[in-house]
Amino acid sequence: MNPTSRKRLPFAGSAALAAAMLLTACSIGARPAPTLYDFGPPAARLTTAPATTPLAVEVRAPHWLDSPGIDYRLAYADAQRVQEYAGSRWLAPPAQLLAQRLRQQLGATAAASNVAAACILRVDLHEFSQVFEKEEQSAGVIQAQAVLLDARRRLIAGRSFAIERPAGSADARGAAAALLAASDALGGELAGWLNSSAPTARACAGSLGANAGDSAARLPPAAEVPPAATPVLR
Numbered sequence: 001m002n003p004t005s006r007k008r009l010p011f012a013g014s015a016a017l018a019a020a021m022l023l024t025a026c027s028i029g030a031r032p033a034p035t036l037y038d039f040g041p042p043a044a045r046l047t048t049a050p051a052t053t054p055l056a057v058e059v060r061a062p063h064w065l066d067s068p069g070i071d072y073r074l075a076y077a078d079a080q081r082v083q084e085y086a087g088s089r090w091l092a093p094p095a096q097l098l099a100q101r102l103r104q105q106l107g108a109t110a111a112a113s114n115v116a117a118a119c120i121l122r123v124d125l126h127e128f129s130q131v132f133e134k135e136e137q138s139a140g141v142i143q144a145q146a147v148l149l150d151a152r153r154r155l156i157a158g159r160s161f162a163i164e165r166p167a168g169s170a171d172a173r174g175a176a177a178a179l180l181a182a183s184d185a186l187g188g189e190l191a192g193w194l195n196s197s198a199p200t201a202r203a204c205a206g207s208l209g210a211n212a213g214d215s216a217a218r219l220p221p222a223a224e225v226p227p228a229a230t231p232v233l234r
Contacts, residue, residue, distance in 0.1 A: 043104040046188060050103075055108040055112070056110065056121070059098045059099035070090060070130075072131070076132060085171070101187060103184055105191065120149040121149075127141055127142060128179065130179070136170060138178075140177075143162050146159055146161060156204070163189070165184050
């Protein structure tokens with residue numbers, strides 16, 4: 001055997017071993033891309049959507065809800081503990097997805113836009129998760145406080161909402177579907193609430209008329225809106 005070849009064998013073996021170790025480390029460290037969920041195709045405008053006055057919608061959430069994680073609670077074990085599904089995410093934080101959905105349903109604009117609006121519908125999210133009452137029984141749960149403000153951001157009316165829709169499966173897919181159904185139900189209840197009182201419509205119309213041509217009738221950017229109050233940490 002050629003002595004030169006004999007000396008190169010250990011180096012060649014070390015190089016092959018190093019390459020194998022590198023490939024193994026890469027395969028172990030690689031994580032699959034998360035499964036992303038949103039609310040699907042745009043929603044049709046509700047037949048009950050208020051049509052008498054221009055409306056803007058904004059949805060706010062405390063910092064612990066301002067993330068794309070899909071939350072769930074095992075109420076039968078520890079209702080105070082919030083967990084997230086591993087490997088699955090919302091495409092955007094829930095407040096953004098819900099705001100887009102409500103604007104589609106109600107024929108509204110964004111509160112941060114520069115479009116004159118007679119009223120602002122502000123929704124503060126308090127809960128947006130899949131709640132398990134039993135191992136195989138869960139629902140998408142939304143809890144929120146809605147207030148209606150005139151163009152000068154003076155309070156006209158307010159109401160709390162609690163919506164539940166059953167989940168078809170005990171996983172992120174079931175959570176996403178149930179929370180979409182709950183979001184659509186919330187849009188329907190908001191539309192009914194906005195249409196339930198004639199004074200509400202008159203207050204919005206009067207607000208727009210009183211501010212016609214006034215910069216106060218145009219909504220300020222979202223940065224000027226105080227953030228939602230942060231509840232006690234769970």
